Amino acid sequence: MSAVVAPAAVPDTRHVVVETLREEASIWLFVVKTLIAFFAAGWLAMRFGLPAPSTAMLTTIIVANRQSGMVLAKSFYRAIGTVGGAAAAVGIVAAFPQERDLFLLALSLWIGICAGGATLYRNFKSYAFVLGGYTAAIVAVPVIDNPPGVFDSAVARLSEVLLGLLVSGVVNDVVFPSRMRDVLRRSAREQFAHFLEFVRGATEGSMPREAMETAHLRFVRDAVALEDLRSSVIFEDAEARSRSNHLRLFNQRFMAASTSFQSLHHLVNRLKRAKRDRAAETLIRLYAPIGDALHVPVEAGIAARVLLPRLADARTAMRNHLPTLRATMDDAQDLRDYDTGASLLMRFVDELHAYVDSAASLQAPRVIGGSAERVRFDRGNDWLGAGLATFRTTLTMLVLGLFWIGSAWPMGSSAMLLATVFAGLFATTPNPTRVTWIVMLGYLCGMAAGFVCEFFVLTQMDGYGLLVAGIAPFLAIGLVMMMSRRLGSFGLGWAMGLAYILSLKNVQTYDPVHFINDAIAQVVGLGAAAVSFVVIPPAIGSAWLRRRQLARLRGQVALAAEAPLPGLRHRFESVNHDLVSQVVAQTQPGSADSRALIAWALAVHETGRALIELRHDMARRDVPSTLLPYLREALRTLARFYEKPDPAGYLLARDAVATAIASVGEHSGQAHLLEHLHLVRMALLDGESVLAAYMPSAPLAKEIVHAS
Known part of the structure; x- marks a missing residue:
């Protein structure tokens, strides 16, 4: 990749x-x-x-x-x-x-x-x-x-x-x-083309963290700039007003897909660093149909309509390949890694298809008002x-x-x-x-x-x-x-x-x-x-406000763990992107503040989305009452750790997640919960992430530790 x-x-x-x-x-x-x-x-x-x-x-x-x-x-x-x-x-x-x-x-x-x-x-x-x-x-x-x-x-x-x-x-x-509408259309097309090209070019192996950080900044700027343009263009153009909610949905789906994309590549990178090449290579093989589906010229006007059936076929092929590739796993740890990655990969392809579908709707000659899901961009x-x-x-x-x-x-x-x-x-x-x-x-x-x-x-x-x-x-x-x-x-x-x-x-x-x-x-x-x-110096641009904004960004994990579920995905993504955009605009590129912000943003995006998906699965399916205390404790300790990170809080969160994984593993039919928890634990044990500063010892940075 x-x-x-x-x-x-x-x-x-x-x-x-x-x-x-x-x-x-x-x-x-x-x-x-x-x-x-x-x-x-x-x-x-x-x-x-x-x-x-x-x-x-x-x-x-x-x-x-x-x-x-x-x-x-x-x-x-x-x-x-x-x-x-x-x-x-x-x-x-x-x-x-x-x-x-x-x-x-x-x-x-x-x-x-x-x-x-x-x-x-x-x-x-x-x-x-x-x-x-x-x-x-x-x-x-x-x-x-x-x-x-x-x-x-x-x-x-x-x-x-x-x-x-x-x-x-x-x-x-x-x-x-x-006309601003011309600028808006160009920005939306550039966002669409750049993201699909990035996804297509990321099918060959691991992606360096520096490349992922650069991509994340590009995704943040694209999402916030598109929302800013949309909020201005609606005043000059009736067509832009009629498509305003469709454009918001397009942008929200872009943020969701880009977050899953980042999580997927962090997972593959961790597996390769931990020398778990078999699981990593199998996931890359499972990922391959997406790259094949995107190998078409991404041009304005026809790209989304052409891509939709190709992505649908790729998704079907991936679902068909899932059990075949899983059967090649003979190691318990490889199997768990594969299940976690496959679940994340299928979530990503679903979100990518939804994003391309939104683009196709925007490219259509006419948009039926009110047909799109109502969303908002929170600040x-x-x-x-x-x-x-x-x-x-x-x-x-x-x-x-x-x-x-x-x-x-x-x-x-x-x-x-x-x-x-x-x-x-x-x-x-x-x-x-x-x-x-x-x-x-x-x-x-x-x-x-x-x-x-x-x-x-x-x-x-x-x-x-x-x-x-x-x-x-x-x-x-x-x-x-x-x-x-x-x-x-x-x-x-x-x-x-x-x-x-x-x-x-x-x-x-x-x-x-x-x-x-x-x-x-x-x-x-x-x-x-x-x-x-x-x-009385202003707060904007000050180190004091940047620290508060960084604390607010970390607090987004608590939001993901504890806030009401309706609309939570959209709120989580938009607030994250807005906060990162604010701090990036007020820090020197390449500075220590800028690097710390990006590192925390990547960790927050990955862990927060995993917790939201975990909570949605807990709400949708019957979870044994004996498991709920362990799951809630994992959510609580993760929220507290991200709000006030320190070594003691890290150990509590790590152990609570491990305990939840062990408890879920004792119950059949709860694999969906196990996949989300395993992804969170792998993020906690990532020696290249910002969380490495809170780890008690270096060896955990070199391998992926699984709950027994």
């Missing part, structure tokens, strides 16, 4: 030139569409007589993205956050109309809760929480001295933001739209990290609020608003201090460009057409930088700083003193957000 390594491709000069030109065209298309949306939103806001057209214009920059689906998804959640924030602002002002201190306390707490909630979600769902926080500040802070005006303020902000979202959505959906969130984000943001807002009250600074509200925006916006990034300082530098440069634009360019022009001509070159600089991987954060700061400081209105005023005071207040707000990340 060796991995296949493709030869390095020689870059083609023509291909490089074409790709470069395509990339440049994509960048400038993004710039042009964003400029159209920016100025169209401003023109409409002025025509409708809205009090702050700049809010609608700034909204188009915040939701800007190359992909139309991303713009629509971000706009959808921004709209939800804006409505929620406006409602919260009205409630806070109504509750404390005459109590400025309590008003600021309630507002700060609301903003903090929203920042904490943003850390619990991925993609643009977190953005809705960020918007809910700073929209409340945008609505409530300006009317702190005029509480009756809060309703008008809320309606105005809602109108401006929703107008900006509507214009961005229309422009990106009409002007040379770039691995950390509530304590969210609490830390809540505390930090609340404290920052309270400090700024107290400073505003104590100093009676006329521009204090502007500082609070900027601190609110950036404290929430970057609460979910792995290194918010660095990102905030880079954005702040870009923001300063954008404001400097805004000063030149407003007082040296716009004062010489009249009419909206010339206003567009005067601002567009300055804004385009920031938009181009936003598309650069190295200058993206700087460009975002430039564009936001320019749009915010210009503060375009129906009747534009040119007041250098007010401009400079407002710029100082905005810098203070940005600086306060950056300092807050230094004083």
Whole structure:
């Protein structure tokens, strides 16, 4: 079962030139569409007589993205956050109309809760929480001295933001739209082709652990990336919405099949290391029909339909060969190894067939809605990290609020608003201090460009057409930088700083003193957000959170051993993949943290799935009551060991599993339980796994020990 390594491709000069030109065209298309949306939103806001057209214009920059689906998804959640924030602002002002201190306390707490909630979600769902926080500040802070005006303020902000979202959505959906569905389809096809090629290329023998770790990382990234894309594409495409649950099922079946695939190869590797070549080679012979079935070109559109009957025939052939190959085993230990591997192999081929069947359903011209099993992709969130984000943001807002009250600074509200925006916006990034300082530098440069634009360019022009001509070159600089991987954060700061400081209105005023005071207040707000990340470091990306996430990952074995069975397979797989994806994104590739994570992930995946299958078999079939205490003790000790691994817990778990195996072996008709327990015990005794650190002596690392 060796991995296949493709030869390095020689870059083609023509291909490089074409790709470069395509990339440049994509960048400038993004710039042009964003400029159209920016100025169209401003023109409409002025025509409708809205009090702050700049809010609608700034909204188009915040939701800007190359992909139309991303713009629509971000706009959808921004709209939800804006409505929620406006409602919260009205409630806070109504509750404390005459109590400025309590008003600021309630507002700060609301903003903090929203920042904490943003850390619990991925993609643009977190953005809705960020918007809910700073929209409340945008609505409530300006009317702190005029509480009756809060309703008008809320309606105005809602109108401006929703107008900006509507214009961005229309422009990106009409002007040379770039569809996310194409990216989603390509990602799904690549996941499918890569996994089948990997399975096909793994039929010849053992697979090195390093290759398995690399494959596991690829499987994790593929599964999480596909779910992230699916959650965005449903906003731009009706067909994608109709196939959304089928795509979730496709992804869940991929995770299940890849976990069984890993367990199978760990088993074969262990047998070979223990010099139990007869059992290993017999399992490889049993595995061979899968490789034969997959020896067809894996191309988009027809691959799954072609593969389904071939996999069905392979499964039938394997079932027919099972007793014949088993009869060649004359050693009790070889027989037990073979039975365990054969059971795992048949589980894998069933899951592989189900995965290919899901692919065939997705490739069909029409999908019948509701025909697929309803599944969900659960996430691995950390509530304590969210609490830390809540505390930090609340404290920052309270400090700024107290400073505003104590100093009676006329521009204090502007500082609070900027601190609110950036404290929430970057609460979910792995290194918010660095990102905030880079954005702040870009923001300063954008404001400097805004000063030149407003007082040296716009004062010489009249009419909206010339206003567009005067601002567009300055804004385009920031938009181009936003598309650069190295200058993206700087460009975002430039564009936001320019749009915010210009503060375009129906009747534009040119007041250098007010401009400079407002710029100082905005810098203070940005600086306060950056300092807050230094004083109270975020959990995301920290060693503290990685340790908690690793503990949560190990705790997935306890989930597998003790949680209710309905939906447990899907929950176990999706949370595992999400947790691994989070930690991998926040660790240096090849580092000790990264290697420890992968090692634990492989152990958790294998043991957890074996326990889930064991519990399902216990629930489906009659198990003698005399066996239940031994089985439950094995489940309990394994759960406790993975939650808090130590040598003593390892011995308890190892011995409990051995006792359960011996007890089950005394009862006829319980071979299905024995196979799962034997797989768990082999994983416990794997000298190359992360569990080797808890083994009492080295000899167990060299052989597979069987219960007598």
